[in-house]
Amino acid sequence: MSSSEKTQTKTPLLSIRGLTKSFGQIKAVDNVSLDVFPGEVVGLIGDNGAGKSTFLSLLSGYNKKDSGDFYYKGEKISFSSPRTSRRNLKIEMVYQNLSLAPDLTVWQNSFLGEEIRRFGVLMDVPLMIEKTARVLKTLNSKVKPTDQVGELSGGEQQLVAISRALLFNRDLIIMDEPTAAISVSKIDDVLKLIKALKTDGKSIILVSHRLEDILTVSDRIVVFAHGKIRDILVNRNLAIEDLVRVMFQDRNVKKEEF
Ligand SMILES: Nc1ncnc2c1ncn2[C@@H]1O[C@H](COP(=O)(O)OP(=O)(O)OP(=O)(O)O)[C@@H](O)[C@H]1O
Ligand SMILES: [Mg+2]
Numbered sequence: 001m002s003s004s005e006k007t008q009t010k011t012p013l014l015s016i017r018g019l020t021k022s023f024g025q026i027k028a029v030d031n032v033s034l035d036v037f038p039g040e041v042v043g044l045i046g047d048n049g050a051g052k053s054t055f056l057s058l059l060s061g062y063n064k065k066d067s068g069d070f071y072y073k074g075e076k077i078s079f080s081s082p083r084t085s086r087r088n089l090k091i092e093m094v095y096q097n098l099s100l101a102p103d104l105t106v107w108q109n110s111f112l113g114e115e116i117r118r119f120g121v122l123m124d125v126p127l128m129i130e131k132t133a134r135v136l137k138t139l140n141s142k143v144k145p146t147d148q149v150g151e152l153s154g155g156e157q158q159l160v161a162i163s164r165a166l167l168f169n170r171d172l173i174i175m176d177e178p179t180a181a182i183s184v185s186k187i188d189d190v191l192k193l194i195k196a197l198k199t200d201g202k203s204i205i206l207v208s209h210r211l212e213d214i215l216t217v218s219d220r221i222v223v224f225a226h227g228k229i230r231d232i233l234v235n236r237n238l239a240i241e242d243l244v245r246v247m248f249q250d251r252n253v254k255k256e257e258f
Contacts, residue, residue, distance in 0.1 A: 011074050013038045013171055013203050014059075014089065019068030021054055028054040030227035032068075036172065036203050041194060043214035043235070044207045046224030047247060052207045055224070056174050059205075060093040061085030083113070092165035094158070094175040102150030106160050107132040109149050110167055135163045139193065155186025162193055165202065173197060174205045179213055191216055211240045223247055 012035035021029040028051045036042055044052050057063040059070075061082040070077055072089055079088045086092065100109050107125075110132045116124045132145040136159075143156050152160070158178055165173040175194075179187045187210070194204055194217045208214050214221060221233045223246045231246050 010037055012036055012071070013040075013073060015071035015074075016059075017069045017071070019055070019058055020066045021058055021063060022066055023054075027227045029058060029065075032227075032229055034222065034229065034232075036205065038171070038203055039198055039201045040219045041198050041204045041206060041217050043218030043221040044205055044224060045209075045211065045214055045221060045243060045247060046230075047251075050224040051227040052224050053176055054227075056093065056176055056205065056207060059085065059089065059174055060091055062093075086168070086170070090169075090171040092168065092170040092173050094161045094165075094173065094178055100149050100157055100160060102148070104149060105145065106136070106143055106147050106149060106152075107145035109160055110135075110145075110164055114168065131167060132163070135166045138166065139163060139196075153186065154182035155189050158182055158186075158190055159193065162190075162197070165197070166200075170202070172203045172205070174207075176207045177209065178206070179208060179210055187213065211243050214243070215240065225250070 014036045016032060016034045019029055019032045020027070030051070032055060034042075044055070046052055054063060058065045058068075061079050061084060064080070070079075070089065077088045079085045082093070101112065104112070107129050111128045116128055118124045129145045136143055136145065139159055139162070141156070141159055143152060143159065149157060149160060162173065179190050182190065191213060194206065197204060198217075206214065206217065215235065215238060218235045221235055221238070221243065223230045223233070223243070225247070230249075233242070233246070
Protein backbone atom coordinates (compact mmCIF):
# COMPACT_ATOMS: atom_id res chain seq x y z
CA MET A 1 0.00 0.00 0.00
CA SER A 2 1.43 3.39 -0.91
CA SER A 3 1.68 6.11 1.72
CA SER A 4 -1.02 8.18 0.03
CA GLU A 5 -3.43 5.24 0.20
CA LYS A 6 -2.60 4.83 3.88
CA THR A 7 -3.48 8.48 4.48
CA GLN A 8 -6.83 8.00 2.81
CA THR A 9 -7.77 5.06 5.02
CA LYS A 10 -7.18 7.04 8.24
CA THR A 11 -10.36 8.38 9.84
CA PRO A 12 -10.52 12.12 9.27
CA LEU A 13 -10.88 14.33 12.31
CA LEU A 14 -13.42 16.37 10.42
CA SER A 15 -15.29 15.58 7.22
CA ILE A 16 -17.24 18.28 5.48
CA ARG A 17 -19.74 17.25 2.83
CA GLY A 18 -21.64 19.46 0.39
CA LEU A 19 -21.31 22.63 2.44
CA THR A 20 -23.23 25.50 0.87
CA LYS A 21 -23.96 29.10 1.88
CA SER A 22 -25.47 31.93 -0.15
CA PHE A 23 -25.78 35.61 0.65
CA GLY A 24 -28.68 36.69 -1.58
CA GLN A 25 -27.63 35.93 -5.14
CA ILE A 26 -24.00 35.20 -4.18
CA LYS A 27 -23.03 31.58 -3.59
CA ALA A 28 -20.19 32.30 -1.17
CA VAL A 29 -19.59 28.59 -0.45
CA ASP A 30 -20.83 26.22 -3.11
CA ASN A 31 -21.05 22.48 -2.42
CA VAL A 32 -17.65 22.16 -0.71
CA SER A 33 -16.43 18.79 0.59
CA LEU A 34 -13.16 18.38 2.48
CA ASP A 35 -11.51 15.99 4.94
CA VAL A 36 -9.12 17.24 7.61
CA PHE A 37 -6.88 14.62 9.20
CA PRO A 38 -5.44 14.56 12.74
CA GLY A 39 -2.15 16.45 13.04
CA GLU A 40 -2.53 18.01 9.61
CA VAL A 41 -2.08 21.64 8.56
CA VAL A 42 -4.40 22.53 5.68
CA GLY A 43 -3.58 25.80 3.93
CA LEU A 44 -6.53 27.58 2.36
CA ILE A 45 -5.84 30.08 -0.39
CA GLY A 46 -7.79 31.92 -3.06
CA ASP A 47 -8.50 35.31 -4.54
CA ASN A 48 -10.38 37.99 -2.57
CA GLY A 49 -14.02 37.00 -2.25
CA ALA A 50 -13.33 33.33 -3.08
CA GLY A 51 -15.28 32.27 0.01
CA LYS A 52 -12.50 31.35 2.45
CA SER A 53 -13.72 33.38 5.43
CA THR A 54 -17.31 32.33 4.84
CA PHE A 55 -16.21 28.70 4.77
CA LEU A 56 -14.47 29.12 8.15
CA SER A 57 -17.48 30.97 9.56
CA LEU A 58 -19.66 27.95 8.79
CA LEU A 59 -17.24 25.68 10.67
CA SER A 60 -17.02 28.00 13.65
CA GLY A 61 -20.79 28.45 13.80
CA TYR A 62 -20.77 32.22 13.20
CA ASN A 63 -22.75 31.80 10.02
CA LYS A 64 -25.44 29.21 9.50
CA LYS A 65 -25.00 26.82 6.57
CA ASP A 66 -27.76 26.53 3.97
CA SER A 67 -26.95 22.86 3.51
CA GLY A 68 -24.21 20.28 4.01
CA ASP A 69 -23.05 17.86 6.70
CA PHE A 70 -20.25 17.66 9.24
CA TYR A 71 -18.73 14.44 10.55
CA TYR A 72 -16.47 14.53 13.60
CA LYS A 73 -14.29 11.41 13.83
CA GLY A 74 -16.73 9.66 11.51
CA GLU A 75 -19.90 10.61 13.35
CA LYS A 76 -22.42 13.03 11.97
CA ILE A 77 -22.79 16.04 14.22
CA SER A 78 -24.68 19.29 14.19
CA PHE A 79 -24.30 22.65 15.85
CA SER A 80 -26.00 25.99 15.67
CA SER A 81 -23.71 28.55 17.30
CA PRO A 82 -20.03 29.30 18.01
CA ARG A 83 -20.55 27.79 21.45
CA THR A 84 -21.86 24.48 20.19
CA SER A 85 -19.27 24.42 17.39
CA ARG A 86 -16.55 24.65 20.04
CA ARG A 87 -18.20 21.87 22.04
CA ASN A 88 -19.19 19.48 19.24
CA LEU A 89 -16.45 20.08 16.69
CA LYS A 90 -13.78 20.99 19.28
CA ILE A 91 -12.90 23.96 17.12
CA GLU A 92 -11.15 27.12 18.19
CA MET A 93 -11.22 30.04 15.79
CA VAL A 94 -8.47 32.67 15.62
CA TYR A 95 -9.76 35.67 13.69
CA GLN A 96 -8.33 37.98 11.09
CA ASN A 97 -8.95 40.96 13.39
CA LEU A 98 -8.24 39.01 16.59
CA SER A 99 -11.50 39.79 18.43
CA LEU A 100 -9.81 40.02 21.82
CA ALA A 101 -10.99 42.47 24.47
CA PRO A 102 -8.12 45.00 24.82
CA ASP A 103 -9.23 46.27 28.24
CA LEU A 104 -9.16 42.82 29.81
CA THR A 105 -6.14 40.85 30.99
CA VAL A 106 -4.64 37.84 29.25
CA TRP A 107 -6.31 35.33 31.56
CA GLN A 108 -9.67 37.09 31.30
CA ASN A 109 -9.47 36.95 27.52
CA SER A 110 -8.34 33.33 27.61
CA PHE A 111 -11.39 32.28 29.61
CA LEU A 112 -13.87 34.72 28.09
CA GLY A 113 -17.26 32.99 27.95
CA GLU A 114 -15.81 29.79 29.46
CA GLU A 115 -14.97 30.95 32.98
CA ILE A 116 -14.28 28.33 35.63
CA ARG A 117 -16.67 28.74 38.54
CA ARG A 118 -16.67 27.21 41.98
CA PHE A 119 -20.05 25.80 43.02
CA GLY A 120 -21.29 27.16 39.69
CA VAL A 121 -21.21 30.74 40.98
CA LEU A 122 -17.91 32.23 42.11
CA MET A 123 -15.20 32.60 39.53
CA ASP A 124 -12.09 30.62 40.37
CA VAL A 125 -9.63 33.36 39.49
CA PRO A 126 -6.45 31.73 40.91
CA LEU A 127 -7.11 28.53 38.97
CA MET A 128 -7.71 30.41 35.71
CA ILE A 129 -4.52 32.45 36.21
CA GLU A 130 -2.57 29.27 36.94
CA LYS A 131 -3.91 27.44 33.88
CA THR A 132 -3.20 30.45 31.66
CA ALA A 133 0.35 30.70 33.02
CA ARG A 134 0.95 27.02 32.28
CA VAL A 135 -0.18 27.33 28.66
CA LEU A 136 1.86 30.50 28.09
CA LYS A 137 4.88 28.64 29.41
CA THR A 138 4.38 25.77 26.95
CA LEU A 139 4.24 28.41 24.21
CA ASN A 140 7.58 29.82 25.44
CA SER A 141 6.04 33.23 25.97
CA LYS A 142 7.10 36.00 28.30
CA VAL A 143 3.52 37.25 28.45
CA LYS A 144 1.99 37.10 31.93
CA PRO A 145 -1.62 36.09 32.65
CA THR A 146 -2.22 39.44 34.36
CA ASP A 147 -0.92 41.58 31.46
CA GLN A 148 -3.53 43.77 29.80
CA VAL A 149 -4.13 42.55 26.25
CA GLY A 150 -4.35 46.04 24.74
CA GLU A 151 -0.76 46.66 25.78
CA LEU A 152 0.64 43.57 24.04
CA SER A 153 2.12 43.52 20.54
CA GLY A 154 0.12 42.03 17.67
CA GLY A 155 2.17 38.84 17.76
CA GLU A 156 1.65 38.46 21.49
CA GLN A 157 -2.09 39.02 21.06
CA GLN A 158 -2.10 36.31 18.42
CA LEU A 159 -0.50 34.03 20.96
CA VAL A 160 -3.23 34.78 23.49
CA ALA A 161 -5.86 33.88 20.90
CA ILE A 162 -4.05 30.64 20.08
CA SER A 163 -3.57 29.77 23.76
CA ARG A 164 -7.33 29.29 24.04
CA ALA A 165 -7.05 26.33 21.71
CA LEU A 166 -4.60 24.69 24.10
CA LEU A 167 -6.45 25.65 27.27
CA PHE A 168 -9.63 23.97 26.14
CA ASN A 169 -7.87 21.12 24.40
CA ARG A 170 -9.41 21.78 21.01
CA ASP A 171 -8.66 19.35 18.19
CA LEU A 172 -8.91 21.82 15.34
CA ILE A 173 -7.72 25.38 15.18
CA ILE A 174 -8.90 27.54 12.33
CA MET A 175 -7.01 30.72 11.58
CA ASP A 176 -8.04 33.49 9.21
CA GLU A 177 -5.01 35.58 8.22
CA PRO A 178 -3.20 35.17 11.57
CA THR A 179 -0.11 36.95 10.28
CA ALA A 180 -1.91 39.87 8.61
CA ALA A 181 -2.10 42.12 11.68
CA ILE A 182 1.39 41.54 13.06
CA SER A 183 4.87 42.81 12.29
CA VAL A 184 7.01 40.80 9.89
CA SER A 185 9.50 39.97 12.65
CA LYS A 186 6.74 38.21 14.63
CA ILE A 187 5.44 36.14 11.72
CA ASP A 188 8.07 33.45 12.32
CA ASP A 189 6.83 33.09 15.90
CA VAL A 190 3.29 32.40 14.72
CA LEU A 191 4.54 29.90 12.12
CA LYS A 192 6.60 28.16 14.81
CA LEU A 193 3.52 28.03 16.98
CA ILE A 194 1.52 26.42 14.17
CA LYS A 195 4.24 23.77 13.79
CA ALA A 196 4.25 23.16 17.55
CA LEU A 197 0.47 22.71 17.56
CA LYS A 198 0.80 20.20 14.70
CA THR A 199 3.50 18.29 16.60
CA ASP A 200 1.07 18.21 19.51
CA GLY A 201 -1.39 16.36 17.23
CA LYS A 202 -3.72 19.31 16.56
CA SER A 203 -5.20 19.93 13.13
CA ILE A 204 -5.06 23.40 11.68
CA ILE A 205 -6.84 25.14 8.84
CA LEU A 206 -4.91 28.25 7.91
CA VAL A 207 -6.20 30.96 5.57
CA SER A 208 -3.51 33.34 4.37
CA HIS A 209 -2.62 35.60 1.48
CA ARG A 210 1.04 35.17 2.47
CA LEU A 211 1.81 32.24 0.19
CA GLU A 212 5.31 31.78 1.61
CA ASP A 213 3.73 31.17 5.04
CA ILE A 214 1.31 28.67 3.51
CA LEU A 215 4.20 26.81 1.88
CA THR A 216 6.20 26.83 5.13
CA VAL A 217 3.60 25.12 7.30
CA SER A 218 0.97 23.33 5.20
CA ASP A 219 0.74 19.63 4.46
CA ARG A 220 -1.94 20.18 1.83
CA ILE A 221 -3.08 23.36 0.14
CA VAL A 222 -6.71 23.87 -0.83
CA VAL A 223 -7.34 26.42 -3.55
CA PHE A 224 -10.72 28.16 -3.37
CA ALA A 225 -12.26 29.94 -6.35
CA HIS A 226 -15.80 31.30 -6.69
CA GLY A 227 -16.99 29.44 -3.58
CA LYS A 228 -15.70 26.05 -4.76
CA ILE A 229 -12.56 24.00 -4.25
CA ARG A 230 -10.62 24.38 -7.46
CA ASP A 231 -7.75 22.08 -6.50
CA ILE A 232 -6.05 20.39 -3.54
CA LEU A 233 -2.25 20.28 -3.75
CA VAL A 234 0.07 18.12 -1.69
CA ASN A 235 2.83 20.44 -0.46
CA ARG A 236 5.79 18.71 -2.03
CA ASN A 237 8.21 20.57 -4.32
CA LEU A 238 5.76 23.44 -4.71
CA ALA A 239 6.78 27.03 -5.37
CA ILE A 240 4.78 30.24 -4.95
CA GLU A 241 4.42 30.39 -8.74
CA ASP A 242 2.61 27.03 -8.70
CA LEU A 243 0.07 28.37 -6.20
CA VAL A 244 -0.40 31.63 -8.10
CA ARG A 245 -0.96 29.71 -11.33
CA VAL A 246 -3.79 27.64 -9.81
CA MET A 247 -5.32 30.59 -7.93
CA PHE A 248 -5.52 32.82 -10.97
CA GLN A 249 -5.80 30.30 -13.80
CA ASP A 250 -8.99 31.96 -15.02
CA ARG A 251 -7.45 35.43 -15.01
CA ASN A 252 -4.03 34.95 -16.56
CA VAL A 253 -2.35 37.11 -13.88
CA LYS A 254 1.43 37.17 -13.63
CA LYS A 255 3.16 36.77 -10.28
CA GLU A 256 4.51 40.35 -10.39
CA GLU A 257 0.95 41.68 -10.44
CA PHE A 258 -0.08 39.70 -7.36
N1 LIG B 1 -22.17 38.79 5.53
C1 LIG B 1 -22.16 38.84 4.19
N2 LIG B 1 -23.20 39.37 3.52
C2 LIG B 1 -23.22 39.39 2.18
N3 LIG B 1 -22.23 38.92 1.39
C3 LIG B 1 -21.17 38.38 2.01
C4 LIG B 1 -21.07 38.32 3.44
N4 LIG B 1 -19.89 37.72 3.76
C5 LIG B 1 -19.29 37.45 2.58
N5 LIG B 1 -20.04 37.83 1.54
C6 LIG B 1 -19.71 37.64 0.10
O1 LIG B 1 -19.37 36.27 -0.07
C7 LIG B 1 -18.27 36.12 -0.96
C8 LIG B 1 -17.14 35.40 -0.26
O2 LIG B 1 -16.58 36.27 0.72
P1 LIG B 1 -15.48 35.82 1.76
O3 LIG B 1 -15.32 36.92 2.73
O4 LIG B 1 -15.83 34.49 2.29
O5 LIG B 1 -14.19 35.70 0.81
P2 LIG B 1 -12.67 35.49 1.20
O6 LIG B 1 -12.17 34.38 0.34
O7 LIG B 1 -12.51 35.35 2.66
O8 LIG B 1 -12.01 36.86 0.71
P3 LIG B 1 -10.73 37.68 1.29
O9 LIG B 1 -9.54 36.97 0.73
O10 LIG B 1 -10.89 39.03 0.68
O11 LIG B 1 -10.79 37.68 2.77
C9 LIG B 1 -17.94 37.54 -1.42
O12 LIG B 1 -18.58 37.77 -2.66
C10 LIG B 1 -18.48 38.42 -0.33
O13 LIG B 1 -18.82 39.68 -0.82
MG1 LIG C 1 -11.47 36.51 4.15
